[in-house]
Amino acid sequence: MAKEAKVTRVDDAYERLREEILENRMPPGFQAPEPEIAERLGMSRTPVHEALIRLEGDGLVALVPRRGVRVLPLAPDDMREIYEILTALEPEAAASVAEARFDAELLAPLHQATDDMERALAKADLDAWAAADDRFHRRLLDLHGNGRMTGFVQTLFDQAHRARMATLRLRDLPVKSTEEHRVILRSIADGDAEETRSVFRTHRRRAAKELLGVLERTRLTHL
Amino acid sequence: MAKEAKVTRVDDAYERLREEILENRMPPGFQAPEPEIAERLGMSRTPVHEALIRLEGDGLVALVPRRGVRVLPLAPDDMREIYEILTALEPEAAASVAEARFDAELLAPLHQATDDMERALAKADLDAWAAADDRFHRRLLDLHGNGRMTGFVQTLFDQAHRARMATLRLRDLPVKSTEEHRVILRSIADGDAEETRSVFRTHRRRAAKELLGVLERTRLTHL
DNA sequence: GTATCCGTCAATGCATACATAAAAACATTT
C-alpha cells in the first residue's frame, strides 16, 4: 500500500490531506489557513486550494471564508444519513451480483476479504479487520459495476471512516458482523438475489444501530 | 428565477457553465481550452479552472490534459446507472416521508408541483412539465431531509437532464408519469409507507424502461 | 503519395503578485 507516484501536485495534496483526515491526524474541528497547509506540504497555495475544493466536494472539509479549511465533524445525524443511503444502495448492488451468478473465480476477492476478516478477528486486529471489511464492500460494488454508485458509496465510506474506527474500539469484537459477511457471500454464490438483498439489509441495519448505540452511550456527539 | 447575485467569480463561472451544459448550449462532446472559456466568461483562467474542477466532480465534464474541457456525453449505460440508483433511493425517501405523516401544509409543495405537471401536460408544455416534475422530486427529497441523498440525487438529475429533455420530445405525452405522481402523492398523504415505496419503485422502473426504449429505438447512443 | 522527424505553438500546472477586506492588535479617550 505504498504511495503511488503522484502525477500532479494537486493530486498529491488531495491524497495526502485526505489520508490525514481519514487517519485522524487532522481531527474534526481542526482548522488552518491555506498558506499554512501549503507550507506544510511544500508547495504553493494554488494546488492546495484546488485540492481543498475537491475535498470539499467529498464532504470532508468546509472552506470557511477568512479562516481557511475546517475539517468537518461527524454527528450521529450524519451517520444516520450515511447508513440510510448505504442500506438502500448496497443490498440492491449485492442482489444484482447474486443474480448475475458470477463464477467462483470472479467472487474470489470477496472470499479473500471474508477470510481476511475472520483471520483479523481471530487476532483481534481491528485495523486489519476494518480494512478487510472495507475491501469486501468495495469489491462487491466493483463486481456490480455501477461506477456512479461505487464512487458515491466510497465517499460515504470516507466520511464515516473516523466514526467507524472510533466505535470499533468501544465495543465488543465484531463477531456478528463477520459472520454476516459469510452468510451474504454464500447467498451471492448461490445466486439467490432475494436472500442476498434481505441479508444485506439486515446487516446494514444492525451495523447502523450498533454504531449509533455506541455513539449514544458514549455521548460522542461529534467526531 | 433570475440569476442570484453571485458572490465570487468561481461561483459565477460554475453556475453559468453548468447551465450552458444542462441547456445543451455546450453540447456533449463539446471541447474547448480553458483560456477560451475564460475569455468568453470575461475572467482569468484561475476561477474558470476551479469551477471546472467542481463540474468534473459533478460528472458533467472531463478535464483532458492538453485539450481542455470536454462535455461528457451520456450513453444508455449511464442512464441505466443513474436510474438504478434513483430506483434504490427515491422510493425509500418517499416511504419515509409517508411514514412521517406530514400534515397537508408541509405537503403543499408536492401538491403544487403535481398540479403544475397536470396543467403543463394539458397545455403540452414539455419544458414546464419537466420543470414541475423535477420540482416534485426535489421537494420530496427536501421533506425527507437527508442532505447527502438530496445532493447526490440532484447531481444525477443534472447528469440525466439532457437525455430526459431530448427523449421527452421523441415520445408521447407523459400522461402515465403524471398520473403516477398523483398516486404517489395520495399514498404519501395517506401515510402508507409500503404502498408509497412500491408505487414509486414502479414509477421509476417504468420511466427508466421508457427512456431507454426511446434511446434504443432512435439509436441515440450518446447525447 | 506516404511516412517519419523536427520545430513551433499553445495549453496546462504551478508559482507569484496584488487588491480587498476581515480580523487582530494596538492606541487613545473617557
Place this chain on the structure above:
DNA sequence: AAATGTTTTTATGTATGCATTGACGGATAC
C-alpha cells in the same frame, strides 16, 4: 479599566508570469 477608534497584519480571490510538455504542421526522405 472599558470602550471605541485606528493601524497592522493576514487570508483569500483573482490575475499573471513562467516552465514544461504535448499537439500540430511542415519539411524531408523514401
